[in-house]
Amino acid sequence: LAHGKKKAVVFEFMDHVGDEWMSKVEAVACDMNSDFEEAFKGRYPKLDIVYDRFHIIKNFNDKVVSEIRKMNKDGWLRKALQKLLSCLRIHVTS
Incomplete structure (x- = not known):
């Protein structure tokens, strides 16, 4: 996976796995970094964000x-x- 705490890291990950794969994802567990949530929700608004x-x-x-x-x-x-x-x-x- 990728390292870092910027939106660019999340965008790179989503680009790597592609829209078809991401469309099957229901929820993402991530750090409580607001950049991560903004990046995921920006591209996939129906995605649930889960914090540990x-x-x-x-x-x-x-x-x-x-x-x-x-x-x-x-x-x-x-x-x-x-x-x-x-x-x-x-x-x-x-």
Whole structure:
């Protein structure tokens, strides 16, 4: 197969296998690179794009951790969690 992360790589692949072969393809699993999706969808709009679970979860976790770090710069998150936990303790024990 081809190496790289640009649309040109996808176009070269599709040209190599040809329209007849690509017309039988229902879905393509690829990196979450937007260039790949744009290239496939640009030429074959009915094609389903599938992302692997690992990268979906990794990207989600990276964004969540990044946001939590931003929120916690001034200790806001710690204070909010402590307040929440103290409220839960009061509610659970009463």
